[in-house]
Amino acid sequence: MVAPPVASSPLTNAEIAQRLAGMAQLLSAQGENPYKIRAYRRAAETIRGLGESIDEQVRADADLTRYAGIGKGIASALREIVLSGKLGQLELLMATVPPEVAELGDYPRLDPKRVLQAYKKLGIHSVPELKARLEKGEIGKMFGARMEQHFRNGLIETQAMLLDDADPLAASIQRFLLERCAAIRAETTGSTRRREETVSELAFVVETLGFPKLVESLARYGGGLKRLGADETSARFQLPAGITLRIEAAPASKWGVTMVATTGSERHLEMMDPAGARLARLAHGKTPYPDESSVYHAFGLALVPPELREGNDELELARRDALPKLVTLEDIRGELHAHTTSSDGALSIAEMAEAARERSYEYLGITDHSQSLKIAGGVSEEDLWKQIRLIDRLNEKLSGIRILKSSEVDILADGSLDYPDDLLAALDYTVCSIHSRFHLGKAEQTERVLRAMDNPHFTILGHATGRLLLKRTGYELDFERVIAHARAAGCFFEINASPDRLDLSPQNARLVAQAGIRIAVCTDAHHGRELDYLRCGIDVARRAGLEKQAVLNCLPLPRLLRAFRR
């Protein structure tokens, strides 16, 4: 038997993933089977998120197909990459495509088709030229804001990720720190701990007997991390997932000070300790500050929950010991925004009701899409009448949970609602949302929403701004006018808890709550398991400073139904 050739040095997961992503890019530029392209992309993503070294696993002859998105084909490609340092198919492709296409292999987040389209129209042939045109604003002018954002995202080095995607990554790194790096204690800090919606840096505070050794061990995460910097008590790395990782050392006696100082936000710390001198004194003095309470106490403050540390009014409230008692997952009594197979959901009404009951909910509102939203299987008037009768029958049989009759009703371009009034009147409440004509001007878009709220059957405004995090900014609205109108009309808002929406933002949710309007924290679930997105919505609600009294679906059913009446 001939021994396989052995590559000189081990490859990091980042390097391996880069090759798979490169394959995807070139296949895409060549117009290959889109599902094959997606398979390579997905596998690259999986590997980028992995703590274990692919290189080590290949050499140990481990079964790689146990990872999602890696089958026989890609597993053998990985073997080839690790053992020979090359991927034959990729080299072959690189040799056959023009240089401007080959170059795209290094930019896995750029869509080759869009890039080549731009090249053709602009008469350019390279990424540097593309960057230059982007800076001049020519891309935006010629192809619109969306293309511009796509190119920008694809060209920047570090890419932010959704908090809900960063959480499992953080958990994996925390395990690695505790199990493989001899950390005595390791906890997330920074913006992630404050539950900011997107993450561009993961940060940890660690307690360890030997920081240099811990840093050395951590550098082996994911088969090897690029080190961006290090000193005696901190270190920074580049993670394969595109974000950075920061580690701060703290002894047990100073754990609290370090947590306060690293959790931030900058604004919060600045307001708390303008010169930064007091925190530094606590950090370097002899008095132990093992927990955050002791630190805030030293400042004459009550402990501020991390979610509130944004430099709003939290310090004033902490001084008076009047911080809000923030809403928790356990306070939620039901779901008010959920889809079923009637439109674009995955489960039937009965199955969703079962999933809601498993979560001990008192009620579940069924809000399938309305008739105009064809792509999402919008429900016809006739079918919604049928659904109303079906839910009545289900409620007679079910115990322990009440299914509420509702709909996610499209707000049409002119501000009218997507069903006639007699049908809307037969529902317990409505969630009304914009799903079309995002590009109306601010004034027109605002009028559209105000007019919709004038309909007496309008109950809750769904995902108020239409933003998609890291993708789309959403439509323009005069939000203050919308709030004032909602208040006058007796309408509510939702915090849509889909991890890529989180809309209302914490800032907007704060404004709504200040106007005395209750907010529903809704998941927009399209599957039973998506009811658990509630945790993301609760993060937003807490960042907005909401107590349970301010949250619509913390109400028991009878009070909820009364609140719905306008």
Next chain:
DNA sequence: GCCGTTTTCGGCCCGACTGTTTTCAGTCG
């Protein structure tokens, strides 16, 4: 190329509307 409560093939959403189009790509959930 991956995957399997339709498991070794065949699906992997997708369908109507918008735009400042110029004959189709992009966009909404």
